[in-house]
Amino acid sequence: MRLEGRRALVTGGASGIGAAIARRLAAEAAEVVIADLNADGAREVAAEIGAEAAALDVADAAAAASVVASQGPFEILVNNAGTDDFAFFTEMTPERWRRLLAINLEGVFACTHAVLPAMQEAGYGRIVSIASEAGRVGSKGSAVYSAAKGGVIAFMKTIARENARYGITANSVAPGPIDTPLLNAAKALGEIGERIIETMRQTTQMRRLGTPEEVAAAVAFLASDDASYVTGETLGVSGGLGMV
Numbered sequence: 001m002r003l004e005g006r007r008a009l010v011t012g013g014a015s016g017i018g019a020a021i022a023r024r025l026a027a028e029a030a031e032v033v034i035a036d037l038n039a040d041g042a043r044e045v046a047a048e049i050g051a052e053a054a055a056l057d058v059a060d061a062a063a064a065a066s067v068v069a070s071q072g073p074f075e076i077l078v079n080n081a082g083t084d085d086f087a088f089f090t091e092m093t094p095e096r097w098r099r100l101l102a103i104n105l106e107g108v109f110a111c112t113h114a115v116l117p118a119m120q121e122a123g124y125g126r127i128v129s130i131a132s133e134a135g136r137v138g139s140k141g142s143a144v145y146s147a148a149k150g151g152v153i154a155f156m157k158t159i160a161r162e163n164a165r166y167g168i169t170a171n172s173v174a175p176g177p178i179d180t181p182l183l184n185a186a187k188a189l190g191e192i193g194e195r196i197i198e199t200m201r202q203t204t205q206m207r208r209l210g211t212p213e214e215v216a217a218a219v220a221f222l223a224s225d226d227a228s229y230v231t232g233e234t235l236g237v238s239g240g241l242g243m244v
Contacts, residue, residue, distance in 0.1 A: 002224040003030035006126075009067075009074045010034050011058050011111055012081030014041030016180035017130060020212035021078055023049055024220045033071050036081070056081075058107030065114045073118035076223045079108040079129035079152070082145075086196070089143040097144040104148035105155075112159060116168075125168035126223045129156050130215070131234060133176045133242040141196050149174075153234050160232035169231035171222045176238025177201060179209040205240030 008025050012018040013034035022045055026032045032051035036042040039055035046053035054067045058081045068074065082104045085096055108129050119125030134142055135149030152172060159170040177200035201209055218237045221227050236242040 001029040002220070002226060003028040003076070005029075006075040006223075007031045007073070008033070008076035008078065008223065009072070009111070009115065010078045010080055011056065011107070012036055014038040014045060017175065017178060017212045017215050018078075018080040019045045020216040021080060021219050022046075022051060024213070024216035025076070025078075025223065026051055028220055028224070030076065030223075033067075033074070035067055058111055059102035061106075061110035061113070064107075064110040068111075068114040068118075072115065073122070074115050075119070075122070075124055076126045077111060077115045077128070078219055078223070079111055079127070081107050082130065082149075084142055084145040086141045088141060092144060100144045101148050104145060105151045108152050108155060112155075116159075116163065119168050120163065120166040123167045125163070125166070126227075127156070127159060127168065127170040128219050128222045129170075129172050130219075131156075131172040131174045133174045133236060133238045136174060136234070136236075136242050140199070156234075157232045164231060169222070169227065171227070171230060171232065172234040173215060173218050173222065174234050174236045174238065174242060175210060175215050176204055176236070176241040177209050178215060178237075179211060200241070203241050204238060205243065208239065210237060210239060 008030040010022045013022040014036035022034050026049040034042040034046050035054045035056035042053040129152050131152040132149040134146040138146045156170045156172045215237050
C-alpha cells in the first residue's frame with residue numbers, strides 16, 4: 001500500500017505496459033486515472049481495477065491540460081503513451097517521423113507541463129517516463145523512436161534538476177524487448193521483423209523477452225517514497241541489454 005492517498009495519471013494505459021502499470025499502481029492503493037486515445041480500452045481497464053478513464057491524445061497539449069485540470073491534481077504522472085512505426089530510416093517520411101516525435105516526445109512534454117504547477121505548489125511529485133533501451137543504444141528499424149526515447153531520457157534529467165527544490169523527482173524507465181502488442185507489430189515486417197525481435201531477445205543477457213508486469217514493478221518503486229532519494233535516473237528493465 002505504498003501509494004495510498006496518491007492520485008496517479010497513467011497515459012497510454014489501455015493495453016500493454018500501460019495497463020500493467022495502472023494495475024500495479026492501483027494494487028498499491030493509488031487513485032488511478034487511465035488516459036488513452038483508445039477510450040474504450042481505457043474504460044475497460046479502469047472498470048477492472050476501480051480506476052477512472054479519460055480520452056486523451058497526448059500529442060494535443062491543450063487536451064492534456066484539460067484532462068489534468070478536470071481530473072487532477074496528480075501526485076504521480078506516468079508518461080507511458082508511445083508507439084513505433086517499424087521501418088529502416090531511408091524508408092521513413094517526414095510525416096511519419098513527425099507523428100512519432102509528437103506521440104513519443106512531445107506527448108511527454110505536454111503531460112509533464114500540465115501536472116508540474118500543482119506539484120510545485122504542493123511541494124511533492126513523482127514523474128516517471130517510459131523511455132527505452134533504444135534511446136540509449138539505438139534499435140535497428142526504429143531510428144526515430146530511438147531518437148525520441150533518447151530525448152525523453154534527457155528531458156527527465158532536466159526536469160529532475162529544475163524541480164528537486166520542490167520535492168519532485170523525475171526518472172525514466174528504459175525497457176528492453178517486452179512482450180507487448182507494440183513489439184509484436186514488428187512481425188508485420190515479415191522475416192525482417194522476426195529477425196529484429198530474435199536479435200533483441202538474444203542481445204539480452206537473460207535470452208528472453210520481458211513482461212509488462214516487470215516494467216510496472218519498476219515504475220511502482222520510482223513512484224513511491226521508497227525512491228524519495230532517486231531522481232534524474234534511467235532504470236533499465238531489459239534483461240541486461242543495456243549493460244556497458
